[in-house]
Amino acid sequence: MNILRRKLKVGITYNLKKDFTHQEDQPIDSFEEFDSEETIDAIRDVLESDGHEVFKLGGGVGLIDRLRTSPVDIVFNIAEGIGGRNRESHIPALLEFLNIPYTGSDPLTLALTLDKSMAKKVVQSEAIPTPGFKKVERIEDLHSLNLRYPLFVKLCYEGSSKGVRLDSKVSDPNTLRGKVRWLLETYGTPVLVEEFVSGPEFTVGILGNEDPVVLGVMQIEIKGSSQDEAIYSLEVKREWEEKVRYHCPPAIPDDLLKRIEDVARRAYRALDCRDVSRVDIRVGGDGAPYFLEVNPLPGLSPVYGDLPIMARRMGWEYSQLIRTIFNHALKRYGLVE
Numbered sequence: 001m002n003i004l005r006r007k008l009k010v011g012i013t014y015n016l017k018k019d020f021t022h023q024e025d026q027p028i029d030s031f032e033e034f035d036s037e038e039t040i041d042a043i044r045d046v047l048e049s050d051g052h053e054v055f056k057l058g059g060g061v062g063l064i065d066r067l068r069t070s071p072v073d074i075v076f077n078i079a080e081g082i083g084g085r086n087r088e089s090h091i092p093a094l095l096e097f098l099n100i101p102y103t104g105s106d107p108l109t110l111a112l113t114l115d116k117s118m119a120k121k122v123v124q125s126e127a128i129p130t131p132g133f134k135k136v137e138r139i140e141d142l143h144s145l146n147l148r149y150p151l152f153v154k155l156c157y158e159g160s161s162k163g164v165r166l167d168s169k170v171s172d173p174n175t176l177r178g179k180v181r182w183l184l185e186t187y188g189t190p191v192l193v194e195e196f197v198s199g200p201e202f203t204v205g206i207l208g209n210e211d212p213v214v215l216g217v218m219q220i221e222i223k224g225s226s227q228d229e230a231i232y233s234l235e236v237k238r239e240w241e242e243k244v245r246y247h248c249p250p251a252i253p254d255d256l257l258k259r260i261e262d263v264a265r266r267a268y269r270a271l272d273c274r275d276v277s278r279v280d281i282r283v284g285g286d287g288a289p290y291f292l293e294v295n296p297l298p299g300l301s302p303v304y305g306d307l308p309i310m311a312r313r314m315g316w317e318y319s320q321l322i323r324t325i326f327n328h329a330l331k332r333y334g335l336v337e
């Protein structure tokens with residue numbers, strides 16, 4: 001890829017955890033997906049070291065006036081958005097409306113992938129294996145459940161393991177009902193009931209557009225849990241340093257690695273991801289890799305983000321990861337020389 005010589009005005013859009021105040025009646029993980037200032041500064045430092053002028057734009061409504069009065073050449077977008085299943089699309093849609101280029105996937109892909117049930121329908125239509133599922137909006141929806149136990153219960157459109165706990169795997173209808181009721185009442189958003197996939201778990205980093213490339217495959221081992229009980233839950237993600245062992249590249253047979261990469265790449269294409277994504281996959285009892293979800297806005301914390309951890313294990317500097325995402329976007333918009 002050609003090196004960009006022109007200095008650009010680059011905005012960064014994001015939502016910060018510290019901008020929200022936790023209310024007593026809110027779930028403990030309400031702001032789990034939002035970022036820390038250190039992550040934004042780390043991205044800014046990389047872009048500035050390449051000579052760009054960087055503006056931390058945030059993700060509140062003030063952004064609209066800010067973009068109209070002093071536009072930027074391109075936005076590095078990591079904003080998760082504030083509410084609803086289209087929240088990740090809000091800022092990219094605004095940027096499209098204002099004709100401002102931005103990194104990453106477009107509003108359609110961001111909304112489609114945030115709603116796990118919708119993403120799974122698209123993936124299934126391309127014959128990519130994904131566990132059987134049902135979207136549950138009210139408890140009565142469980143009457144017509146045609147799935148094989150054990151099941152897994154999670155929120156339909158959340159990330160960062162919001163709503164996923166160590167007891168999210170359920171083995172009987174009573175426990176299922178209790179768990180679904182708790183999620184519906186606590187979070188007030190639809191629930192996804194899925195067949196439990198009991199084998200090892202992997203996350204796959206993908207970069208690029210016409211010919212997306214696998215950056216790495218990282219196995220997630222939860223310390224002290226047998227493989228078929230392991231859940232990359234909220235509790236585990238919050239205490240990743242003590243509870244998780246990452247293997248990247250993983251010590252698995254070559255043909256399994258290829259199958260995992262293939263599922264991830266096919267899902268990336270099926271969902272029209274752009275520039276970067278991380279695909280979560282779990283291997284079933286039949287030895288086949290199953291698509292769980294794709295994250296087109298993967299966490300980019302240089303300390304605890306799965307993608308930066310994976311990049312580091314694959315011998316990449318953090319700056320190289322950020323630069324590569326940025327360059328893929330520049331190339332799409334014809335902004336490279």
Ligand SMILES: Nc1ncnc2c1ncn2[C@@H]1O[C@H](COP(=O)(O)OP(=O)(O)O)[C@@H](O)[C@H]1O
Nearest residue numbers: 152158159160161162194195196197231232280
């Ligand atoms: N169907 C499933 N079978 C087994 N484990 C699952 C299943 N769905 C989710 N999990 C576990 O829960 C974790 C979080 O689920 P995921 O779908 O990746 O949601 P999130 O968007 O919160 O990361 C996964 O990393 C995995 O450990």
Ligand SMILES: [Mg+2]
Nearest residue numbers: 160161280293
């Ligand atoms: Mg996940």
